[in-house]
Amino acid sequence: MxxxxxxxxxxxxxxxxxxxxxxxxxxxxxxxxxAQTKLSWKIDAWKSLNTKIYGLYTDTLSDMRLTxxxxxxxxxxxxxxxxxxITGANAINxxxxxxxxxxxxTGYLTxxxxxxxDGTEVKSDTTLAQLGLADGKKARFTLExxxxxxxxxxxxxxxxxxxxxxxKDEGLNASFDAxxxxxxxxxxxxxxxxDFSLTAADAESELALGMLGLNDRTVSLQSExxxxxxxxxxxxxxxxxxxxxxxxxxxxxxxIDAIDEKIAELQGKLKKDAGxxxxxxxxxxxxxxxxxLYEEYKNATSPMIDKINANLATKIDGRDAExxxxxxxxxxxxxxxxINGLTFTISQxxxxxxxxxxxxxxxxxxxxxTSGIYNMIKDFFKKYNxxxxxxxxxxxxxxxxxYEPLTDEEKDAMSDKEIEEWEKKxxxxxxxxxxxxxxxxxxxxxxxxxxxxxxxxxxxxxTKYLSSFGISxxxxxxxxxxxKGIYHIDGDEDDADTKNNPDLLKTAIASDPDMxxxxxxxxxxxxxxxxxxxxxxxxxxxxxxxxxxxxxDTELKDYDSKISDAQKKMNDYTDKWxxxxxxxxxxxxxxxxxxxxITNMLG
Numbered sequence: 001m002x003x004x005x006x007x008x009x010x011x012x013x014x015x016x017x018x019x020x021x022x023x024x025x026x027x028x029x030x031x032x033x034x035a036q037t038k039l040s041w042k043i044d045a046w047k048s049l050n051t052k053i054y055g056l057y058t059d060t061l062s063d064m065r066l067t068x069x070x071x072x073x074x075x076x077x078x079x080x081x082x083x084x085x086i087t088g089a090n091a092i093n094x095x096x097x098x099x100x101x102x103x104x105x106t107g108y109l110t111x112x113x114x115x116x117x118d119g120t121e122v123k124s125d126t127t128l129a130q131l132g133l134a135d136g137k138k139a140r141f142t143l144e145x146x147x148x149x150x151x152x153x154x155x156x157x158x159x160x161x162x163x164x165x166x167x168k169d170e171g172l173n174a175s176f177d178a179x180x181x182x183x184x185x186x187x188x189x190x191x192x193x194x195d196f197s198l199t200a201a202d203a204e205s206e207l208a209l210g211m212l213g214l215n216d217r218t219v220s221l222q223s224e225x226x227x228x229x230x231x232x233x234x235x236x237x238x239x240x241x242x243x244x245x246x247x248x249x250x251x252x253x254x255x256i257d258a259i260d261e262k263i264a265e266l267q268g269k270l271k272k273d274a275g276x277x278x279x280x281x282x283x284x285x286x287x288x289x290x291x292x293l294y295e296e297y298k299n300a301t302s303p304m305i306d307k308i309n310a311n312l313a314t315k316i317d318g319r320d321a322e323x324x325x326x327x328x329x330x331x332x333x334x335x336x337x338x339i340n341g342l343t344f345t346i347s348q349x350x351x352x353x354x355x356x357x358x359x360x361x362x363x364x365x366x367x368x369x370t371s372g373i374y375n376m377i378k379d380f381f382k383k384y385n386x387x388x389x390x391x392x393x394x395x396x397x398x399x400x401x402x403y404e405p406l407t408d409e410e411k412d413a414m415s416d417k418e419i420e421e422w423e424k425k426x427x428x429x430x431x432x433x434x435x436x437x438x439x440x441x442x443x444x445x446x447x448x449x450x451x452x453x454x455x456x457x458x459x460x461x462x463t464k465y466l467s468s469f470g471i472s473x474x475x476x477x478x479x480x481x482x483x484k485g486i487y488h489i490d491g492d493e494d495d496a497d498t499k500n501n502p503d504l505l506k507t508a509i510a511s512d513p514d515m516x517x518x519x520x521x522x523x524x525x526x527x528x529x530x531x532x533x534x535x536x537x538x539x540x541x542x543x544x545x546x547x548x549x550x551x552x553d554t555e556l557k558d559y560d561s562k563i564s565d566a567q568k569k570m571n572d573y574t575d576k577w578x579x580x581x582x583x584x585x586x587x588x589x590x591x592x593x594x595x596x597x598i599t600n601m602l603g
Contacts, residue, residue: 029566030407036559037405042430043556046547049394049431052387053440054544057531060383064376065525070517072372075342078363082348087366091341095365099324099356100346104335107195107318111183112213112311114160122160122181129156131211132304139208140201143170145187146194154208163212172196182213187318191333195318203230210308216315219305227294232280235266242266321346324356342366370509377505377520378489381471384444385486391441392482400429440546443530445485452522457512464519470504 063069068089075085082100114122116130133139133156141152150170154163160176160183167174167185174185187194198214200206203222209215222230245251246259269286270278282290320331323346325339336345342364350360403426411419431437451463466472470490473479474497479486488495491503509516531546540548 029563032559032563032566034405034407036556036563038426038430039552039556039559041405041427043549043552045394045427045430046549046552049390049437050545050547050549052390053531053546054535056383056387057528057535057544060380061524061528061531064380065521065528067517067521070373070376070513070521072369072376073366074369074372075364075366077365079348079350082346082350083362083364084345084347085364086343086345087369088338088341088343091366093366093368095363096326097358097361098344098350098364099361100322100348100350101324101352101354101356102319102322103346103349104190104321104333105316105319106190107187108316109183109185109196109198109214109216110314111185112210112215112308112313113181114183114211114213115181115307115311123178124161124164124176125159127156128154128158128208128211131208133204133208133211137204137208140205141209142199142201143167143172143196144199145171145196160212185214189333190318190335192318192320193333207304207308210305210312213311214313215308216313218312219308221298221305224290224294227297228282228290229280231286231290231293232270232282235269235286236278236280239263239266322354327356368513370506370513373509373513373516374506377516378492380520380524381487381489384448388441388444388485389482391437392485394428394431395434395437395441396482397429397432398425399432400425436547440531440534441485443534444527447523447526447530448487450523450526452519452526454515454518454522456515464515466523468504469508469516469519470498470501 071089073087073089073091073093075087075091077083077085077098083098114126114131116122116126117132118130120130122131128139129135135156137156139154139158141154143150143152152163152166152170154166164174164176164183171188172185173188174183176183185196185198187196198209200209200215203226206215206219210219242259242263246256246263251259267278269283269289271281271283271286273279320333321335321337323330323332323344330337330339335347336343338344350362351357403422405426406414406419406422414422448466451465453461453463455461466487471487473484473487476484478497488498489503489505490498490501491506493499505516534546535544537543538548540551542549
């Protein structure tokens with residue numbers, strides 16, 4: 001690096017002198033930087049405009065070139081409180097008769113209020129023991145859902161939370177509301193097939209089901225005969241368990257004697273037939289014990305049953321919707337269903353008796369949605385007009401040849417608003433008289449002037465133009481600047497210039513929607529194809545770009561090397577002059593030194 005010695009001996013302002021000498025080269029660097037900035041702004045302008053052109057191409061034109069997109073229909077019903085209808089494209093025009101005899105329902109169980117034995121607050125972690133299930137007892141329930149049976153088993157340590165989780169795991173929507181002390185459960189879907197039921201496996205389990213507030217049927221005290229039958233079954237089962245225990249080889253004789261004594265005791269409670277076989281009947285001793293046990297059971301259980309029956313669950317059964325359309329019966333598992341292109345949502349029964357009546361029938365009338373076709377065409381022109389106006393505004397912009405991007409030093413001398421206005425003038429003019437922009441705009445305008453052959457409902461063919469439907473641009477002198485390519489629809493209530501003219505477009509749609517559809521499908525196809533050609537990939541442009549993005553990107557990158565080269569030349573030139581001035585300063589320094597020495601010698 002050159003050592004820069006500035007004016008120490010000469011007294012010259014070498015910095016200023018060198019900067020003046022290098023100013024021409026500095027201007028070149030700045031000019032290149034400004035040109036690069038301007039080009040980057042132009043690329044941004046093209047990107048923004050191309051996005052809008054591509055949006056019209058892919059969204060509006062792509063859709064409206066297909067005749068099926070115009071197949072808009074609407075359905076009216078005579079009783080909107082009972083049914084609403086969404087109309088599909090393939091729905092058939094005409095009037096149908098609808099009777100609603102049943103609404104679909106979701107199986108829903110609202111549990112009774114759960115209370116604990118000791119009257120304490122019931123929470124999700126409250127156990128079945130706290131609700132009244134004795135230790136060692138089991139609560140076995142059968143959950144039938146979607147026709148499939150699931151067995152659920154709980155014990156006295158199980159909590160309300162465990163019960164709710166088990167119901168959810170088996171496919172129900174279930175929850176416990178601590179505020180009301182109730183369990184709520186519902187099927188995952190409406191309809192009869194998705195309904196569910198919850199039943200108990202035995203009397204003890206039925207009590208547990210009631211303790212949880214999940215029994216929706218009145219609970220009765222177990223009869224004495226049923227109680228005896230369960231007691232006999234219990235005796236016999238216990239005898240068999242003891243016999244198995246007795247066969248254990250590790251038992252002592254005392255153990256065996258004790259088991260034999262217990263077996264004999266139990267057997268003594270059962271009757272024998274002539275062959276010594278035990279019957280399903282109780283002996284005198286067994287009857288006496290059964291009577292005592294039944295009285296204890298009745299005294300302990302009756303208050304619990306009364307409490308359960310006072311807080312029964314409420315069950316709504318799952319049910320299918322049932323309707324009659326044109327006399328034909330249909331059933332669905334939901335209140336929303338589709339028939340032949342129409343999506344019905346029913347909300348009210350018209351014939352509660354289940355027998356469809358003509359007097360109660362709802363009229364369902366499907367017809368072509370002429371306003372939908374009109375609005376679709378109107379929306380197309382709104383988007384087309386916005387794009388054409390922007391393109392013409394950019395193309396016809398005022399010249400800004402006297403304006404260049406500002407340097408940092410220039411910005412420092414201006415306010416933010418002044419900078420914004422300065423740069424806006426440049427950016428607004430970047431595509432002024434751009435040949436590519438002119439080509440795209442002209443191509444689109446030419447398509448809009450074309451005629452297309454259509455066939456009317458009577459089979460006659462003719463060539464139609466936009467003007468045939470009352471759609472045209474304003475006169476040259478009436479249209480505002482940059483709006484001469486904008487189209488107006490006669491009779492459009494939102495257009496102040498043409499709203500009072502006869503509405504030829506609506507008339508044509510109402511009279512012959514297929515003919516109108518054919519014309520606009522052809523028009524949009526022509527625009528779609530033309531823009532597709534203009535956005536084709538070339539050596540200078542990428543796919544779906546109407547401008548030469550590749551070429552502009554290359555030019556922008558080239559500026560980097562141009563600026564670098566110019567900067568290097570300026571630095572080299574500056575260093576050369578600094579070197580020369582440094583050499584001069586060194587020479588003057590030596591001269592001054594010699595002069596000083598001679599002066600000293602001469603005294």
